[in-house]
Amino acid sequence: MNIIVFPGQGSQKIGMGKELSENFVExxxxxxEVNDAINxxxxxxxxxxxxxQISLTSNAQPALMACSVxxxxxxxxxxxxxxxxxxxxxxxxxxxxxxxMTAAGVFSLKECAVLLKLRGNAMQESVPxxxxxxxxxxxxxxxxxxxxxxxxxxIGICDVGNDNADGQVVISGDKSAVEKAIELSKGFGxxxxxxxxxxxxxxxxxxxxxxxVMKEALSKINFCxxxxxxxxxxxALPENDTDILKNNLxxxxxxxxxxxxxxxxxxxxxVKKIIELGSGKVLTxxxxxxxxxxxxxxxxxxxxxxxx
Numbered sequence: 001m002n003i004i005v006f007p008g009q010g011s012q013k014i015g016m017g018k019e020l021s022e023n024f025v026e027x028x029x030x031x032x033e034v035n036d037a038i039n040x041x042x043x044x045x046x047x048x049x050x051x052x053q054i055s056l057t058s059n060a061q062p063a064l065m066a067c068s069v070x071x072x073x074x075x076x077x078x079x080x081x082x083x084x085x086x087x088x089x090x091x092x093x094x095x096x097x098x099x100x101m102t103a104a105g106v107f108s109l110k111e112c113a114v115l116l117k118l119r120g121n122a123m124q125e126s127v128p129x130x131x132x133x134x135x136x137x138x139x140x141x142x143x144x145x146x147x148x149x150x151x152x153x154x155i156g157i158c159d160v161g162n163d164n165a166d167g168q169v170v171i172s173g174d175k176s177a178v179e180k181a182i183e184l185s186k187g188f189g190x191x192x193x194x195x196x197x198x199x200x201x202x203x204x205x206x207x208x209x210x211x212x213v214m215k216e217a218l219s220k221i222n223f224c225x226x227x228x229x230x231x232x233x234x235x236a237l238p239e240n241d242t243d244i245l246k247n248n249l250x251x252x253x254x255x256x257x258x259x260x261x262x263x264x265x266x267x268x269x270x271v272k273k274i275i276e277l278g279s280g281k282v283l284t285x286x287x288x289x290x291x292x293x294x295x296x297x298x299x300x301x302x303x304x305x306x307x308x
Contacts, residue, residue: 001088002273003231003266005287006068006100008093008257009198011280012060017067018047019301026077027070030109034066037113042066057199058120062113065099068092068278069112071299072103075277078305084227087275089238089266091231093283094162094202094257095119097249104226106245111221118217122210123200123253132201133178134161137169139191142260145169148188152177161203162257165286170196172204203257211253218246236261259283263290275299275308 020027021043031043045053046063054060076082083090083103090100095116102112137145142163149158149171156174158181163169171181178201182193201207223242231238232248236258239245263286266274274287276298287296297307 001269001271002086002275003089003091003271004072004083004087004100004103004275004277005283006090006092006096006103007064007276007278007280007283008096009057009060009064009202010196011278011282012054012064013279014049014051014054015047016063016279016300017043017070020067020070020074023302024070024074024077026073030070030073031066033109034062034113037110038062038117040117055197055199056120057124058117061095061098061116061120064095064279065102065112065116067300068096068099069102069109071277075299075305075308079308082227087228088271089231089269090226090228091233091262093259094233094252097230097233097252099278100230101226101245101249104228104230106223106226106230106242107221115214115217115221119210119214119253122213123202123207126209127200127206129199131175132173132204132206133175134170134172134196134198134201135178135182136194136196137171137185137190137192138194139167140169140185140189141166142169144188144190145171148181148184148190151184152180155180157205159204160256161201163260164257165260165263165289167191168286172201173206174201203253203255205254207254211250214253215250218249221246231262231265233257233259233262236265238265259286260290263287266291266294273297 092100156177158173158177161172229238
């Protein structure tokens with residue numbers, strides 16, 4: 001039993017995808033198609049830009065998706081296998097869920113690039129710069145985190161953005177409320193609390209304006225049934241139904257990314273291999289911590305295909 005996973009924001013870096021594009025025409029075509037779809041030279045920023053440029057939400061989201069899809073296309077070519085023969089399930093962290101849907105044929109690469117550019121802009125514009133924040137709590141569980149958040153609700157909105165793993169929870173909301181939660185965290189036994197270098201507070205109620213934008217945009221897209229079931233961020237359960245998949249993407253904007261539960265589900269399925277496609281090894285690391293006896297690998301550059 002195999003699961004393919006796709007990374008989310010935070011895994012971006014300058015140069016990602018360049019080596020693959022230079023060595024495989026399948027990868028090159030993906031990057032060209034994404035550039036054309038959004039009518040913008042995204043690869044110039046990806047390969048020659050600054051960290052600030054690639055970290056901008058509206059750039060990072062389509063860029064990470066493009067890298068992951070490029071890796072998948074090359075993997076299909078090298079193995080001479082289609083996706084259903086490579087994975088039993090797919091899932092992606094936050095924007096990675098859009099990547100999973102593109103991979104599974106729910107919507108096209110072109111549609112995904114346009115949606116993610118829009119999603120990035122909408123999320124960025126939901127909260128004025130400097131008014132929102134996200135922070136990672138290390139060495140704490142979700143229940144304790146919720147108790148801390150209950151203490152700061154009078155100050156402002158503060159929600160669980162990502163429940164990534166046991167001992168790794170990300171909070172998101174108004175900057176003042178997030179800072180107060182950090183201040184209180186030591187008293188609740190949190191080992192470390194770190195403000196994250198993000199440009200907006202994702203996956204919290206402050207993202208409601210972005211949710212409305214995505215609801216309208218997604219309503220115009222024709223969803224096809226996925227060729228492989230997709231484990232949803234909002235339910236941590238596999239879905240095939242197109243209406244549910246669409247609703248999950250709408251809900252996802254303001255909801256917690258339930259990654260710990262997703263990996264626990266992989267545990268229950270006795271998954272033997274988890275393959276992270278695209279930039280970075282964040283999800284590979286989490287999988288090794290949670291899923292018993294799993295082989296977790298990431299494929300990002302040409303030499304990584306050998307381990308597959």
